[in-house]
Amino acid sequence: MDYRAIKENNMFLLTSPDGNIYPGGSNGLGLYINDTRFLSSLELFINGEAPILIDSDGSSNYVSRMILTNPHQEQDGSIELWRESVEISREQFIYEEVFYEKIILKNYSPQPIDFTFSLKAGADFKDMFLIRGFQSGNIGRISGIDSEQDYVKFSYEGADQLERSTKLQWSKAADADAFDQQLYHFPISLKPQEQEELIIKTSVEIKGQLKGLPLDYEKAFTLLSQSHESWNNQLPTIHSDSEALNNSFRQGLKDLRVLLTNLGHGQFPVAGLPWFGVPFGRDSLIAAWQLLPYYPESARGTLYTLADQQGTKEDEWRDEQPGKIMHEIRYGELANTNQVPFTPYFGTIDATPLFLVLLCEYVKWTGDLETFEQLQPNVERALEWIDKFGDRDSDGFVEYFQESSKGIANQGWKDSADSIVHRDGHYAEPPIALSEVQGYVYHAKTGLAEIYDRNNQMKKADSLRNEADELKVKFENAFWMEDEQFYAVALDQDKAQVGSITSNPGHTLISGITSSVRSRAVVDKLLSEPMFSGYGIRTMAATEKAYNPMSYHDGSVWPHDNSIALLGMSKLGFSKEVGITADALLKSASQFEHYRLPELFCGYDEKRGRLIEYPVACSPQAWAAGTSLTIVQSLLGIFPNVLQGEIHLNPALPKGVEYLKIERLPVGKGYLSIKVVTQENGVEVDVLENTTGLNIVFTQPVESK
CATH class of the missing domain: 1.50.10.10 (Glycosyltransferase)
Structure with missing residues (x-):
């Protein structure tokens, strides 16, 4: 299977095996609710380059886990980041119609390292019929993108008079100096064996109604796990x-x-x-x-x-x-x-x-x-x-x-x-x-x-x-x-x-x-x-x-x-x-x-x-x-x-x-x-x-x- 799919109640997420949502293409990657794609882009970068996938595990059905690492990076003959120095672990799940992701960056180099970790996100609010290529039609428009150091919010005004929005919030402030509307940079410094955690919570809103209220990451994951354990029992x-x-x-x-x-x-x-x-x-x-x-x-x-x-x-x-x-x-x-x-x-x-x-x-x-x-x-x-x-x-x-x-x-x-x-x-x-x-x-x-x-x-x-x-x-x-x-x-x-x-x-x-x-x-x-x-x-x-x-x-x-x-x-x-x-x-x-x-x-x-x-x-x-x-x-x-x-x-x-x-x-x-x-x-x-x-x-x- 060339994708990872997770779902809880009325929301589902479709990513590539590395956990990314790549824009474009016919595979329909994205975060969906009510037949609308509320997240159409989600990509990670280290010093501007895409990480390399090591492992992708979707066996549990309700949580996807991936391990990635950095490519070898040199600039002007000087090593910027030795290959496989950074382990990037991703954990993704949905609970109560909120999409959660935990990213852990760990230094496996024997030396202290500094690098820029970047997140790219976007939302197109595309109808499922358009994504599948079955229909064309009159649609609305992106009405705004509101960004701060700890969140970005995409808004859409639909042809059906429904206002829709997607908000991504992250636990670590992005670098305001290197900040633009769809690419968010986080400077990282790690000692050997040291790690840093970034938690991203994505919530959606339709006509003023928030579909889910973001919880503490660990609490949300515990509640989700308990519901599946109860089902199995x-x-x-x-x-x-x-x-x-x-x-x-x-x-x-x-x-x-x-x-x-x-x-x-x-x-x-x-x-x-x-x-x-x-x-x-x-x-x-x-x-x-x-x-x-x-x-x-x-x-x-x-x-x-x-x-x-x-x-x-x-x-x-x-x-x-x-x-x-x-x-x-x-x-x-x-x-x-x-x-x-x-x-x-x-x-x-x-x-x-x-x-x-x-x-x-x-x-x-x-x-x-x-x-x-x-x-x-x-x-x-x-x-x-x-x-x-x-x-x-x-x-x-x-x-x-x-x-x-x-x-x-x-x-x-x-x-x-x-x-x-x-x-x-x-x-x-x-x-x-x-x-x-x-x-x-x-x-x-x-x-x-x-x-x-x-x-x-x-x-x-x-x-x-x-x-x-x-x-x-x-x-x-x-x-x-x-x-x-x-x-x-x-x-x-x-x-x-x-x-x-x-x-x-x-x-x-x-x-x-x-x-x-x-x-x-x-x-x-x-x-x-x-x-x-x-x-x-x-x-x-x-x-x-x-x-x-x-x-x-x-x-x-x-x-x-x-x-x-x-x-x-x-x-x-x-x-x-x-x-x-x-x-x-x-x-x-x-x-x-x-x-x-x-x-x-x-x-x-x-x-x-x-x-x-x-x-x-x-x-x-x-x-x-x-x-x-x-x-x-x-x-x-x-x-x-x-x-x-x-x-x-x-x-x-x-x-x-x-x-x-x-x-x-x-x-x-x-x-x-x-x-x-x-x-x-x-x-x-x-x-x-x-x-x-x-x-x-x-x-x-x-x-x-």
Whole structure:
């Protein structure tokens, strides 16, 4: 990873590995809050020269640490500063929406040294859409730069009439004689082994509201560390003999902790850094689903956050309809001036059924019917949207069509313009009904029917079951491709099958919409040579005309895409295939820093050699981090249903993993701890703790071909 990313609540920092923010370029380095870059330049110098990076450590997720040193410096044949005389250690973190940095300068020369340490800073207040190069538009202006020896403040007057400012304060006075508005000089004199410390606190203000109050550095760091320690202490723990499984799981939890945000309705995961540090319907819902077994509070917070933004009217500009769950919300200058429709934007076909799916899974896992009852009005409106606006031609399928002139054309999770393509290479025309979306709708209606039953609303439950049964029959008839023994990715505007072999039907396995025979065929196709790279399931088969291993959606490998298929395989009992898929994903995680799975990577075959990274993948990214957690759930084969009083178990360990133990997994009102050990003819399960009051039911694996 060629950057360091840290985040706390609504603020995040993106630097180069040396801790600097270099202005310009397309990598988006900077300090952000509310989709605005409040710090666009931060560089260090010794005697006017850039230091040399020695080490960069971002493994803790909430603090970045770097070690640098000086280059060799001579002037007119005289040594000014011998190489590696000065150690520069940097420590950076964010707490309560204030960015803190501690810089320690230490003399490792045997002689006393004098040098000038300099800091360069700047703020451009650029909107995220402009940084990403997706939009142009009317913007405001820098309205002032106020500098003193111990601070600098940059001010901006936005086109949205919001005044924004960034203030950097430092603990040592800068040299006023060598002082200008963006470069600040600090004369340093150090004896051998002596060190000097400089602390910088960066705070931001929007329309007179200070986003965070700077604290004492050590106090802020202690409070931040304690919050992460508290997070870790409340989570289940796993132990196995697989380094990749242990480390990827722990990294996934750490990444999701960093991506959690609270906008007043409980914690939920934003989509990912650097580009999507915002509420994001589909991504937040899927990531919360992945995190559900370990931290169910996040699912609850996600549901309430998205319910608060549920659509209320028909608005073509924002692709909004009553009852629809939003796609994405932005808070920057372009959104505030209505130059982009993301206030919020609703152009997603899957967020609404996924909202219902997450609620169903949350209730099954926790038994929290009170949350369902509180959200029941939102549920009713979402169901009405599915049947009325989602099914625009009343054919029984949910399909999408872009209304907004600045919206998104393809509105499923594969949302790039070239992602839904026929086998002959021409793009499908909307309205488009995606295979996985029909699965989400079926999953939602059958799950809700069970909850309505429990709440003695039998008429509503029966109606939902009947609707689901009708959808299942229609889906099998319309989407199944007999010659390919697989489902079409979609139906186009003419109801013709979009027949390219893709990963999308893998999402239907968890829903129950597919028959057992056809589920077997789907699993076989997903793990066939054209679809399976050895590092995971590709988004498109290598035999397709549109296949491109370097593409965003037409041949790459997305960990979260694999994770949903993996959950389905596990629930249906495809134990061998779970092991193969999990092994591939763990093999992939082993090739990334800290075992952190990224948003996606290229789909080249494992036989070609090492895994090839996708150049602009988000990392950390919520549903990629969640994949590591889903691997563990799938290997345990654990699917509780508190409403039925049961925990279903069907464990399967991949090649090279001899045992897996999980402790204090929250289910219902208690905890479950189990250990799974590989035996000659399968696995042995030892229930170490069960305070849930639920019966454990062992399901039989499906026999492999």
